[in-house]
Amino acid sequence: MVGWHKNVGAGLTAPVPARVRARHCRLSRGCGHVDPSVAGARPNLFHPSDRIIGVIGTLDPRQNERERQLLEEIREQGNTPKAARLFQDLILSHYRAYGRDLPWRRTTDPYHILVSEIMLQQTQVERVVVRYHEFLERFPDFESLARAPQSEVLLAWQGMGYNRRAISLQKTARLVVDEYGGNLPADVETLATFPGIGQATAAAICAYAFNMPVVYIETNIRRTFIHFFFQDQKGVRDDEILPLVEQTLYLENPREWYSALMDYGTVLKKRTVNPNRRSASYTRQSRFEGSDRQVRGKILALVLEEGTVTEEEVAARVSEDAERVKRILGDLEKEGFIAESEGTYSCR
Known part of the structure; x- marks a missing residue:
């Protein structure tokens, strides 16, 4: 098994060695099949009386049936290849039908991905969408951010909170310009040493910017796996989840897969009791007012x-x-x- 690395405050991540990638290829063969009728379908009204215990209720009966089959397979048989196949089918079909159209999903520019990932660390997506465009208009590339006065960077960051992220982002831009010729390294371990970037953020950047088959956990990914694979368990540890993230990784398109996991985790939070409350690492956010x-x-x-x-x-x-x-x-x-x-x- 891979030696996992903890990223304080963000999650866990791990590289995918050759032997693991080979296992993924075997497991993923056929796992990416998605019902072609789903992508262009308009959802039917979901009636509360149709709710299946454990199913989140997506307004789409076909998705509810996928969820029911997956929950039943895991409950009765455990973590099986069939469960992995059903899981991939559910997550990808949901994303291809209902995935969010976010600006950083329309680009693979490493600088744009870096900016979005730093912004998303501790800020809601809705607020990031607005600030992301404004920030990139003011600082369109590593060079412009690296050479800007710090006060201008902080002004552009206003309203995002956790302002030290802005300083760390600028320090990273300077590092990329001065030591890497303006090119962001496509390497998790290297990125994890940059200011404000831990292992999980580094892995996310590699997945979204370079489509690399990295393995990592963040809050929405954690929520999704706990909901399905740890249905009746409390105190679920990240090192219990990570092997499942490995086994179910959609190797044909890691970028799409992690976007799909993120969106599904967001839906889960809105439509069911937050599964992350059953995580061993769960803590309630401290009160902001007056802090x-x-x-x-x-x-x-x-x-x-x-x-x-x-x-x-x-x-x-x-x-x-x-x-x-x-x-x-x-x-x-x-x-x-x-x-x-x-x-x-x-x-x-």
């Missing part, structure tokens, strides 16, 4: 807007306790967001 993260965002936005501010001005404008403001200003300075000079703060 240090919210105050940090307000302070940084103020500094970007005004250019230079004093500690007293910040405390008055954001309506926060002076000691809290002082502490957060110190943190922002240490992290490279702002600089202090003679009692005034400005963006670096």
